[in-house]
Amino acid sequence: MEDEAVSGAQLIAQALRAQNIEYMFGIVGIPVTEIAIAAQAAGIKYVGMRNEQAACYAASAVGYLTGRPGVCLVVSGPGFLHTLGGMANATINCWPLIVIGGSSDRNQETMGAFQEFPQVEAGRLYNKLSVRPSSLEVIPAVIEKAVRTSMYGRPGSCYIDIPGDFVNLQVNKSSVKYTECCLPPPISMAEHSAVSKAASVIALSQQPLLIIGKGAAYSHAENNVRKLVDLCGLPFLPTPMAKGVVPDNHPNCVAAARSMALQHADVIILLGARLNWILHFGLPPRYRQDVKVIQIDICAEELGNNVRPAATLLGDINAVTEQLLEEFNRRSWKYPSNSEWWQKLREKIKNNEERSKGLALQKSLPMNYYTVFHHIRELIPKDCILVSEGANTMDIGRTMLPNFYPRQRLDAGTFGTMGVGLGFAIAAAMVARDRTPGRRVVCIEGDSAFGFSGMEVETICRYNLPILIIVVNNNGIYTGLDANSWEQILKFGDLATCVPPVSLLPNAHYEKIMSAFGGKGYFVKTPEELQNALKASVADKQTPSLINVMIDPQSERKKQEFPWLTRSNL
Ligand code: ADP
Ligand code: MG
Numbered sequence: 001m002e003d004e005a006v007s008g009a010q011l012i013a014q015a016l017r018a019q020n021i022e023y024m025f026g027i028v029g030i031p032v033t034e035i036a037i038a039a040q041a042a043g044i045k046y047v048g049m050r051n052e053q054a055a056c057y058a059a060s061a062v063g064y065l066t067g068r069p070g071v072c073l074v075v076s077g078p079g080f081l082h083t084l085g086g087m088a089n090a091t092i093n094c095w096p097l098i099v100i101g102g103s104s105d106r107n108q109e110t111m112g113a114f115q116e117f118p119q120v121e122a123g124r125l126y127n128k129l130s131v132r133p134s135s136l137e138v139i140p141a142v143i144e145k146a147v148r149t150s151m152y153g154r155p156g157s158c159y160i161d162i163p164g165d166f167v168n169l170q171v172n173k174s175s176v177k178y179t180e181c182c183l184p185p186p187i188s189m190a191e192h193s194a195v196s197k198a199a200s201v202i203a204l205s206q207q208p209l210l211i212i213g214k215g216a217a218y219s220h221a222e223n224n225v226r227k228l229v230d231l232c233g234l235p236f237l238p239t240p241m242a243k244g245v246v247p248d249n250h251p252n253c254v255a256a257a258r259s260m261a262l263q264h265a266d267v268i269i270l271l272g273a274r275l276n277w278i279l280h281f282g283l284p285p286r287y288r289q290d291v292k293v294i295q296i297d298i299c300a301e302e303l304g305n306n307v308r309p310a311a312t313l314l315g316d317i318n319a320v321t322e323q324l325l326e327e328f329n330r331r332s333w334k335y336p337s338n339s340e341w342w343q344k345l346r347e348k349i350k351n352n353e354e355r356s357k358g359l360a361l362q363k364s365l366p367m368n369y370y371t372v373f374h375h376i377r378e379l380i381p382k383d384c385i386l387v388s389e390g391a392n393t394m395d396i397g398r399t400m401l402p403n404f405y406p407r408q409r410l411d412a413g414t415f416g417t418m419g420v421g422l423g424f425a426i427a428a429a430m431v432a433r434d435r436t437p438g439r440r441v442v443c444i445e446g447d448s449a450f451g452f453s454g455m456e457v458e459t460i461c462r463y464n465l466p467i468l469i470i471v472v473n474n475n476g477i478y479t480g481l482d483a484n485s486w487e488q489i490l491k492f493g494d495l496a497t498c499v500p501p502v503s504l505l506p507n508a509h510y511e512k513i514m515s516a517f518g519g520k521g522y523f524v525k526t527p528e529e530l531q532n533a534l535k536a537s538v539a540d541k542q543t544p545s546l547i548n549v550m551i552d553p554q555s556e557r558k559k560q561e562f563p564w565l566t567r568s569n570l
Helices: 008-018 033-041 052-066 084-093 119-123 136-151 164-168 192-203 214-218 222-232 255-264 277-282 317-331 340-360 369-379 392-400 421-435 447-451 456-462 483-492 511-516 527-539
Strands: 005-007 023-026 045-048 070-074 097-103 129-131 157-163 170-172 208-212 236-238 267-271 292-297 311-314 385-389 409-411 441-446 468-473 520-524 545-550
Touching (some): 005 008, 008 164, 023 421, 033 045, 033 070, 045 421, 045 456, 052 421, 084 097, 119 129, 129 136, 136 157, 157 164, 192 267, 192 317, 214 317, 292 317, 340 392, 369 392, 369 527, 392 409, 392 441, 421 441, 441 447, 456 511, 511 520, 511 545, 527 545
Parallel strands (some): 023 070, 267 292, 292 311, 441 468, 468 545
């Protein structure tokens, strides 16, 4: 039988499919167009985006949501460079991702080829692996290694560089080193003595606190984590993206007393979260000097960062939580629900919730953040996937909008990246369409955050993804100007020297971007208009929509004991 020829593009597509890759996001052009076409032919879903950065964010969100990396496909030089933010964001969030970049033809290298750039070298800083296959024959093996590396251990991004001349080059199938799908990540468990030490520390605690991080969400540990909370009666606090691992309305959730819980806990069980800026490094004054931290993580190098832990449990969160469950079942220990610590926490929760309620019910116009989120909470589906970014929009939204299911909140994350929202929403909608049909994606954006990738609205409409985007519009970054002040500047000032750097155009009609592409756009200024627009958007399960909500440009967060998430105040 004659040997069949296969092109580089086909080899890449088939190798990705062999590794069970389902989704590819990108922008085609020389030299990668044929790769996208071959990917579709191999059964991979391809979503053409408008900016490589958003494509890369989308692919990384697939990795977080499904546990298998999405692929971002880009052209050489500038196309590749636009993915740096996405690769860094994925690696810093510990999410698996594969980026495939076309590059110059091999025989033009160093000659000033079209869009020539040292991509493999540049990729090293952002990726667990940055490689270029040396021949067509090894492409499947390189792709297997990249997919495996992205998922094993602490997940992260991997970059594969494809010389332009590889794409249409052909080889005989018989000479190709075909590679089977890599095995699922091996599951590691903590050493027995560490489990028993951790349990002893927890059992002696007076004021324990369980912190659930997005590692717990990523590892699908929700059932075991919930059992642990229930069995041990522990107060718990989710980090922003771990909301929903245990539902926010669980009676042991102390999110509304966050600062106090962190500040006074004597034992903290850290389940898949790093003691970085989000958790104030685990240091005073946000924590007790003598707090005992029990760290559970898949990455050994993480253990001991910033604090000297009382116990370290190295392993997969789901498996280690199971070990803890066994240990506590044996000990039949439960933290008493009538302790002084619980009483203090409950009192604080009540007070804080009342303060938010007061702000939410304010009738004055323009609306404040709390009023807007109050209505959103009342009207969006309970099981929707929430994507959120912006400054106050994200921070206040996090406290006001509950999550009831795991992996249903995506936000600016560990890297604090603005501009991720639309890419994440597109990825979530693609995954939801395949896995949980009918589940809606609600993407709540500050007006500034929306601007980073606003043209992806066209992508949303092109693929007919019924995403509901809500732009919480305060005319600026952090704060903005009202229309009158703007008029004054126009009359008397030089725009470039007088417009505050935080300002964006007042009353910008972002909803028209949505209607321009066939979706529904709403411009709302009052609670009634907001309610009507929300009801209509939620009821229409087929059409993408954008609600542009005008709020008071000077609206702020309620006063914080410790202003959170502002670096200067750490
Ligand atoms: P958060 O933003 O919620 O605080 P981080 O991203 O800081 O969470 O931390 C997540 C942690 O989870 C990382 O240190 C990562 O190594 C860890 N992790 C990821 N997957 C697993 C897993 N399967 N088992 C254990 N730890 C994991
Ligand atoms: Mg804003």
